[in-house]
Amino acid sequence: MLEATVGRPYVLYVHGGSDTTGAIRGVESIATGLKWKRLREPLSIVGAVDAAAREVCWELGATAAASLMAG
Template structure:
């Protein structure tokens, strides 16, 4: 069975809603053969990452950067997993009150250093979550679950 790893930091109601939308998409009934593993960024580990066939990363934008929790995940997995996860499809969602640019840039830079493949453009939300944002997050979860199967077709 393929495995989608969702690594998130959800300190606010908005980031929690974003995570829930991603998970709804990943658990779409039309997608079979994918186990969705959800880990808080502070508890996600190298073994979790090494067993993943695709990964979704979720973070708030804090002071122009990704959360410290997601940074800790990268600090602990970068060297132990870099060689064995090259080519891993990944997707990203970020929430910020006013800007997400720095957080997106930081995650993309680290993922590039790990030779991961960005499967979809990031879903970024500033301010309140809209219905269109929820739909984009649902799709992000669904298509990244398909990527875990090695399928790039949108459901």
């Protein structure tokens, strides 16, 4: 079943209290193994989420949606 996802695009958002390095590394390792295509650099937010962070998250989601719509 996972073979059906080879080549699919993905984006990554990670929010952490003090560090997101390990989480990003783990997800990227899995994505590499599944041969997924990263659309943008991972978005890492550490600490409180403010309006600017929400805007960047919205843009990340829009990028993913546009990619999926394009096929």
